[in-house]
Amino acid sequence: MATKLGDWMDDRTGWRTHHATIFLRKIPKINWSYTLGSATLFTMFIQIVTGILLTLYYVPEPQQAYASVSYITNELPFGWLIRGLHHWGASAMVLLVVLHMVRVIIYGAYKYPREFTWITGVALLLLTFAFGFTGYLLPWDQRAYWATVVGTQIGEVTPVVGDTLRAVMLGGEEISGLTLTRFYGAHVWVLPSLLLLLVGIHIFLVIRNGITSVPKRGE
Amino acid sequence: MGDDADGPVDEKVGPLGPSIEDESSDDQGVSRRKLLAGSVGIMGGAIAAGIGVPAVFYVAGPSQEQQVAQEWVRLGSVTSVDSAEPTLMKATIERRAGYLTTTEEFSVFVTTENGTDFVALSNVCTHLGCRVRWVEEQSGFFCPCHNAVFNRDGSVATGPPPRPLDSFETKVEDGQIFIKGV
Numbered sequence: 334m335a336t337k338l339g340d341w342m343d344d345r346t347g348w349r350t351h352h353a354t355i356f357l358r359k360i361p362k363i364n365w366s367y368t369l370g371s372a373t374l375f376t377m378f379i380q381i382v383t384g385i386l387l388t389l390y391y392v393p394e395p396q397q398a399y400a401s402v403s404y405i406t407n408e409l410p411f412g413w414l415i416r417g418l419h420h421w422g423a424s425a426m427v428l429l430v431v432l433h434m435v436r437v438i439i440y441g442a443y444k445y446p447r448e449f450t451w452i453t454g455v456a457l458l459l460l461t462f463a464f465g466f467t468g469y470l471l472p473w474d475q476r477a478y479w480a481t482v483v484g485t486q487i488g489e490v491t492p493v494v495g496d497t498l499r500a501v502m503l504g505g506e507e508i509s510g511l512t513l514t515r516f517y518g519a520h521v522w523v524l525p526s527l528l529l530l531l532v533g534i535h536i537f538l539v540i541r542n543g544i545t546s547v548p549k550r551g552e
Numbered sequence: 553m554g555d556d557a558d559g560p561v562d563e564k565v566g567p568l569g570p571s572i573e574d575e576s577s578d579d580q581g582v583s584r585r586k587l588l589a590g591s592v593g594i595m596g597g598a599i600a601a602g603i604g605v606p607a608v609f610y611v612a613g614p615s616q617e618q619q620v621a622q623e624w625v626r627l628g629s630v631t632s633v634d635s636a637e638p639t640l641m642k643a644t645i646e647r648r649a650g651y652l653t654t655t656e657e658f659s660v661f662v663t664t665e666n667g668t669d670f671v672a673l674s675n676v677c678t679h680l681g682c683r684v685r686w687v688e689e690q691s692g693f694f695c696p697c698h699n700a701v702f703n704r705d706g707s708v709a710t711g712p713p714p715r716p717l718d719s720f721e722t723k724v725e726d727g728q729i730f731i732k733g734v
């Protein structure tokens with residue numbers, strides 16, 4: 334029965350070939366450091382699921398942001414768990430993506446023909462940081478506020494366009510409700526769209542180019 | 553598995569890995585691949601359940617909350633109730649939705665036969681929730697949405713409503729009428 338359905342589907346989608354291409358592809362003899370990219374990917378899925386759950390209650394509005402976050406954490410059943418996973422998952426993802434990049438550097442896995450994989454990787458690294466930066470403001474407490482003050486002033490030292498850059502980031506001269514909504518919009522719509530697109534390209538390239546083997550002495 | 557990918561391309565296998573035919577070409581009962589796939593499946597299921605089950609409680613959370621703080625709500629003085637026809641009495645209640653508390657106007661019809669026993673009827677039609685009003689000529693509560701009529705005691709006279717108007721438990725204290733269960 335199951336195989337019959339599988340055949341029917343395969344005839345129309347070719348899923349067996351795709352499944353084999355993705356999961357049964359040949360890989361060289363490698364070690365645990367090669368799992369760091371997958372670990373990052375896994376963390377990303379956790380962030381997506383817990384992040385969507387948080388949007389059910391979080392309100393990106395100055396009067397309500399903090400209250401809605403403390404409602405999630407202190408009153409909702411398992412709210413502490415969902416928020417905690419998202420909070421620690423964010424740090425874990427930054428850590429993992431950096432370690433993954435270090436692995437790629439150490440093994441020289443960025444070389445021909447994987448330069449473009451590397452370039453999409455750099456974009457993914459920046460996106461991961463951007464997630465952290467925009468997400469940090471959302472609880473709208475003192476720490477969030479001052480971190481954003483500091484973060485945007487770092488942006489301000491950019492030559493020539495610094496002032497404009499900060500004003501655009503904040504939606505004005507100072508942090509306000511406009512800053513909160515644009516950080517929220519970036520955090521839940523702009524960045525996730527870009528992340529998914531780039532992760533798709535990144536993984537496609539990993540599969541299409543195959544994975545590097547551990548370099549041998551003198552290579 | 554564990555083959556050197558740099559080696560020549562295996563004809564049967566092709567550059568993209570083994571074809572599906574030789575998946576279970578293992579003489580032991582359970583192949584390494586099957587075992588690994590199985591454990592990944594079990595771990596994945598456990599993680600999905602570990603988030604999924606709490607998520608159900610998390611999503612359902614507010615539906616389990618007590619929304620109205622006061623148990624007994626004061627409607628007003630007993631003397632304001634007309635014994636001839638149902639009197640619409642207003643009260644404000646505090647309704648809590650998550651971390652927000654809002655005050656809400658709220659009306660009930662109060663009837664009395666003798667000035668000491670009171671019946672409090674909801675003014676919400678039991679059909680689809682429109683507000684009913686008392687129509688003296690018909691001596692009934694009329695719902696304009698689908699022309700339903702309820703009798704003075706709340707029972708359905710005509711129209712689509714499936715049950716009588718909801719009623720509230722009442723009590724009188726210091727000449728004030730209170731209702732319960734808003």
Ligand code: HEM
Nearest residue numbers: 367370371373374434442443450451454455457458544545
């Ligand atoms: C959201 C972030 C990222 C995800 C989800 C991700 C995911 C992956 C996965 C699953 C692989 C397969 C091999 C492995 O796991 O090591 C991989 C390979 C690779 N990644 Fe990433 N990655 C991310 C960020 C980055 C970054 C920041 C860089 C470098 C700037 C990078 C560069 C590469 C390169 C060059 C490869 C090919 C490595 C090889 O063939 O051995 N990636 N990535």
Ligand code: FES
Nearest residue numbers: 677679680695698
């Ligand atoms: S809602 Fe009152 S009759 Fe339909």
